[in-house]
Amino acid sequence: MNAPRHYAVVGGGWAGCAAAVALAGSGHRVSLFEASRTLGGRARRVEADGRLLDNGQHILLGAYAACLKLMKQVGLSPSNAMLRLPLQMRYPLAAGADGMDFAAPRLPAPLHVAFALLRAKGLGRDDKMALARFSSTARWMGWQLHQDCSVAELLERYEQTPRLIRLMWHPLCIAALNTPPERASARVFLNVLRDSLGARRAASDMLIPLIDLSALLPEAAAAWLARHAGQAHTGTAVGRLLPGSEPGAWRLEDRQGESLGEFAGAVLATGPEAAAQLLDGHADTTLLRALDHEPISTCYLQYDDGLRLPQPFYALADDPARRAWGQFVFDRGQLGGPAGLLAVVVSAAGTAVADGHAALEQGIVRQLADDFGVPALAAPRWSKLITEKRATFSCTPGLVRPDNAGLPAGLALAGDYVAGDYPATLEGAVRSGTAAAKRLVSRRPEENP
Numbered sequence: 001m002n003a004p005r006h007y008a009v010v011g012g013g014w015a016g017c018a019a020a021v022a023l024a025g026s027g028h029r030v031s032l033f034e035a036s037r038t039l040g041g042r043a044r045r046v047e048a049d050g051r052l053l054d055n056g057q058h059i060l061l062g063a064y065a066a067c068l069k070l071m072k073q074v075g076l077s078p079s080n081a082m083l084r085l086p087l088q089m090r091y092p093l094a095a096g097a098d099g100m101d102f103a104a105p106r107l108p109a110p111l112h113v114a115f116a117l118l119r120a121k122g123l124g125r126d127d128k129m130a131l132a133r134f135s136s137t138a139r140w141m142g143w144q145l146h147q148d149c150s151v152a153e154l155l156e157r158y159e160q161t162p163r164l165i166r167l168m169w170h171p172l173c174i175a176a177l178n179t180p181p182e183r184a185s186a187r188v189f190l191n192v193l194r195d196s197l198g199a200r201r202a203a204s205d206m207l208i209p210l211i212d213l214s215a216l217l218p219e220a221a222a223a224w225l226a227r228h229a230g231q232a233h234t235g236t237a238v239g240r241l242l243p244g245s246e247p248g249a250w251r252l253e254d255r256q257g258e259s260l261g262e263f264a265g266a267v268l269a270t271g272p273e274a275a276a277q278l279l280d281g282h283a284d285t286t287l288l289r290a291l292d293h294e295p296i297s298t299c300y301l302q303y304d305d306g307l308r309l310p311q312p313f314y315a316l317a318d319d320p321a322r323r324a325w326g327q328f329v330f331d332r333g334q335l336g337g338p339a340g341l342l343a344v345v346v347s348a349a350g351t352a353v354a355d356g357h358a359a360l361e362q363g364i365v366r367q368l369a370d371d372f373g374v375p376a377l378a379a380p381r382w383s384k385l386i387t388e389k390r391a392t393f394s395c396t397p398g399l400v401r402p403d404n405a406g407l408p409a410g411l412a413l414a415g416d417y418v419a420g421d422y423p424a425t426l427e428g429a430v431r432s433g434t435a436a437a438k439r440l441v442s443r444r445p446e447e448n449p
Contacts, residue, residue: 004028005264007440008252010238014426015414016269017221018070018433020230023267025073026441030230032222033252033260033406035237039218041271042391043426047302048384054213056298057330057343059313064427066434070407071217074224081211083312083335087116087196087204089168091315092372098122099243099317099371100157100167109201110135113413127164134158135197143194145187148397148448151177154186165446171315174347177395177423178294185397191421208312241266241278241411248410248443255303265410265440269433271390272402272417282411287402289339291417296391297349299326299364302382305339308374316344316371323363324370325352327440342380344368349387392424393417404439412436 004027007022012034020032038044046055060067068078086106091099100122104112109319113135117128137158145154151173155165170181176192177184184333196204209216222232239255244262252260268275276285309331316326326344333339345365346352352360361383393416395399403419404412414436415429422428 006031006261007437008250008261008263008266009269009414010252010266010271011041011271011274011414012036012039012218012222012232012234013269013415013429014043014067014217015418015433015436016041016267017218017418018066018430019267019269019412019414019437020225020232020433021074021221022069022434022437023441024225024228024230026437028229028264028441030225031261031263032225032230032232033236033238034232034234037235038214039222039232039234039351039427040214041218042185042388043213044218045212045214046386048386051300051338051384052212053300053384053386054209054298055300056213056296056388057328057345057357058209059211059328060207060426060428061196061203062207063199063203064207064425064430066430067217067427068436070430071220074217074220076217076220078207081216082207082209083213085206085208085312086201087206089169089171089315090311091122091317093122099315102168104201104204107201109199109204110139110197111203112204113197123164124161124165127161130159130161130164131168134160138190138193139198143198145190147408148185148187150397151181151184151186151189151396154189167315167317171318174327175345176425178296178392179423180348180396182325183394185395185398185399185423187397188220188395188421188423192423206329236260238278241268241282244410248408250410259295265412265443266357267412267414267433267436267440269414269436270414272393275402275413275415279407279411283407287400291401292329292394292396293390294347294392294394295349295353295387295389297325297346297353297360297385297387299343299344299346299361300332300384300386301342301365301368301377301380302338302371303340303376303380305333307342307376308333309342316367318346319367320351322367322379323359324367325360326364326367329368342368353387357387361385395423404436409443410440412439 088103104116276288416424
């Protein structure tokens, strides 16, 4: 290993935290700079009306090996921090509600999916045969496509039924890629299915956080850094990137032009717009500026303490015709939060928020009351809608994503938008942060200052 050096990480989201831990774990000193007062980036804790919430509800998968490894490294126990549930797509089945009940037993793969399909309620024989055919064909193909297309085209090609598309593939696609199937990359979707449905049974498990998103990884990473020659500086926005005094070294300034120091290298773990601004004049930023984005909205609804859903979370049948936009509902009271607090997620929320937050909230509470057959769900005591306008990049077919090729020595990009197998997920962010750190520490000796 090269002699210890001092590296900078710009951005305290999951990618930045992963890069900082990887650099410090290699024996180097690390300074992490985050503009916000709270670590976590687009997966963080927020305060609203005196309540501590998350800026969005996340589900991790058992396949997220990089996330789970990093949590353990910084001293978190995934089994204590997250509720592990088998693969499932369960809808509330009140009288007249349209849905299904699909839940995998704890059997070895692929038997767990086969038994879940056999026992599934709400799917007809044609639906079950279509799903079995798709799964078998995808395994035979190695979960790969030679030419990318939309998820909708892929599902049509393999004769998936309209009901199966609506109740299974549509919600899975927008949950994983935050892009509607008509515009979503089939190749990337298959990558996610490969590492979950196509892997061992535990890889398809759903992991739901029991603590807030900042505590789930970023704050533990910052505490670990403090014990390993590193430090996280919150409330410190990097405004300028300048060449250092030696080849491969870089100087950072804050937005007031004050020096933040000179470093042997820097990981830029910001969003693509901020990365493009910092790299302006140093590298081609065309791909960074060309990315389109998708919003995600999360509607928090507080009911009486006695309200409790039969399960910790459910899928919901979104229906634009009846202004029912929710796709998943989580009972936060069963997930370490206040009793009676529900969180409803609306992915790819561009159309849903077009009529405003009030209309979206009203549609969601009507949807819950109708789908669960519980009139009280139409009258929450308190509500808050949080919309992350640029939650993820639009994961479209054939999208060319930014990578580290062509960057000057001593610089690396990290973020869930950086080129890789995964869409904009926490796992993609952590993988990119680890890879960015490896890029810096593996530079040839003559490139090091």
